[in-house]
Amino acid sequence: MIQKIITGRGFRGVLEYVFQKSAELKHAEARIVGSNMAGATPRDLAREFGAVRRLNPALTRAVHHCPLSLPAGERLDDAQWAAFARDYLERMGFGNAPYVVVKHAENHVHIVAARIGFDGKTVSDANDRPRSNRVVHELEREYGLSHAIDPARMRRERGQRDGGAGVGRPRVSRAEVGLAERTNEIPPKMLLAARIDEAIARSDGTRAGFDRGLRALGVEAHWNIASTGRVSGASFALANYQGAMQAALKGSQIGKDYSWMRLGCRLEERGHGEDGRAAGTSERRDPARGDGPGGGETRHAGGGETRHAGGGETRRPRTRGRRATT
Numbered sequence: 001m002i003q004k005i006i007t008g009r010g011f012r013g014v015l016e017y018v019f020q021k022s023a024e025l026k027h028a029e030a031r032i033v034g035s036n037m038a039g040a041t042p043r044d045l046a047r048e049f050g051a052v053r054r055l056n057p058a059l060t061r062a063v064h065h066c067p068l069s070l071p072a073g074e075r076l077d078d079a080q081w082a083a084f085a086r087d088y089l090e091r092m093g094f095g096n097a098p099y100v101v102v103k104h105a106e107n108h109v110h111i112v113a114a115r116i117g118f119d120g121k122t123v124s125d126a127n128d129r130p131r132s133n134r135v136v137h138e139l140e141r142e143y144g145l146s147h148a149i150d151p152a153r154m155r156r157e158r159g160q161r162d163g164g165a166g167v168g169r170p171r172v173s174r175a176e177v178g179l180a181e182r183t184n185e186i187p188p189k190m191l192l193a194a195r196i197d198e199a200i201a202r203s204d205g206t207r208a209g210f211d212r213g214l215r216a217l218g219v220e221a222h223w224n225i226a227s228t229g230r231v232s233g234a235s236f237a238l239a240n241y242q243g244a245m246q247a248a249l250k251g252s253q254i255g256k257d258y259s260w261m262r263l264g265c266r267l268e269e270r271g272h273g274e275d276g277r278a279a280g281t282s283e284r285r286d287p288a289r290g291d292g293p294g295g296g297e298t299r300h301a302g303g304g305e306t307r308h309a310g311g312g313e314t315r316r317p318r319t320r321g322r323r324a325t326t
Contacts, residue, residue: 001068001069001070001071001136001140001145002067002068002069002071002186003066003067003068003069003132003133003136004066004067005064005065005066005128005129005132006063006065006066007061007063007064007065007115007125007128008061008063008065009060009061009062009063010063011045011046011049011050011053011062011063011112011114012042012043012046014063014065014112015042015045015046015100015112016042018030018042018065018102018110018112019041019042019102030102030103030104031102031103032100032101032102032103033078033079033081033082033085033101033102033103033109034081034082034083034085034086034099034100034101035099035100035101036098036099037049037098037099037100039100045100045112048098049098049114052097052098052114052116052117052118053114053116055116055118055119055120056116056120056121056122059115059116059122061115061125062114062115062116063112063114063115064092064094064111064112064113064114064115064123064125064128065110065111065112066088066110066111066113066132067108067109067110067111068084068085068088068108068109068110068111068136069107069108070107070108070145071107071146071186071191073191073218073238073239073246074107074145074146074218075106075107076143076145078103080143081101081103081109082101084139084143085099085101085109085111087139087142088111088135088136088139089111089113091135091138091139092123092128092131092132092135093123093124094113094114094115094117094123096117096118096119096121097113097114097115097116097117097118097123098113098114098118099111099112099113099114100112100113146191146194146195146198146217170187170189170190170192170193170254170255170258172187172189172190176189188238188246188249189249189253189254189255191238192219192236192238192249192254192258193254193255193258195214195217195218195219195238196214196219196236196254196258196263198213198217199213199214199216199217199219200213200263200266200267200270201270202216203267203270203271204270204271205267205268205269205270205271206267206271207223207231207267210263210267214236218238218239219236219237219238219239220236220237220238220239220248221234221235221236222234222235222236222237222248224260231260231264232260233250233251233252233259233260234250234251234260234263235248235249235250235251236248236249236251236254237249251263
């Protein structure tokens with residue numbers, strides 16, 4: 001989820017912006033999906049905010065404005081957005097303050113709240129951005145949403161890579177960063193990386209478990225199977241909020257840590273105990289073959305699958321060196 005915090009001075013201006021911006025962007029008509037106020041227009045809402053503001057006239061920057069955007073493939077309905085916003089405001093200290101939640105598109109809302117409670121007390125803005133990041137991350141988990149970094153952080157991390165620091169993060173070009181900032185949407189590779197990380201965290205260390213976790217998060221994996229039956233590569237596709245699959249990306253196109261070689265190692269670390277063996281067994285797991293709970297199921301990009309009933313193929317041992325002579 002992409003978020004931003006703006007602390008401002010005037011309620012009327014931000015409310016006019018929030019209600020009019022939807023028309024400028026040719027979104028559906030802006031509508032209120034959550035509020036603890038009676039007003040339904042910028043003028044009426046500004047009047048109510050103003051009445052609360054008079055309880056604490058010394059506070060000059062009394063407006064808390066927080067736009068929130070979901071990436072493609074994720075959706076909250078109006079009631080869920082209202083609940084998400086209430087939970088967010090409560091954890092940020094606005095539980096006793098007036099607020100309104102205005103929805104622009106299926107994946108985008110604006111929260112406008114007063115930094116003054118109904119009791120006249122100031123809502124602190126100390127460390128509000130890191131606190132907001134933490135709260136949103138918590139709520140993403142609770143509401144089953146994926147976590148991905150915002151465009152500003154992408155730009156910082158791209159600068160670090162250009163300076164020689166930071167490896168393994170998804171590879172984001174300057175053009176992708178600029179597009180994300182203009183559209184306020186997370187690039188697909190960033191979202192895929194976040195969901196792959198989450199699927200690994202949920203898995204039992206097997207490819208079958210990893211695949212189940214990906215499907216639960218709206219990601220379809222395509223496995224490239226070598227003639228030996230082992231996985232030689234993987235690509236991943238993301239479903240949008242209508243359920244249609246977007247173009248697949250190879251793991252290596254997402255980032256160095258998302259090539260199958262790296263992913264296999266991460267799954268192996270996830271499933272192995274300290275002695276390098278799978279938990280509760282005397283055997284080593286092989287994520288490339290899908291060993292472990294869930295079975296040896298091999299999926300092909302074309303949609304077919306092969307099941308190995310005996311647990312794999314039998315190889316004849318090789319003999320090195322010269323053949324003995326008599």
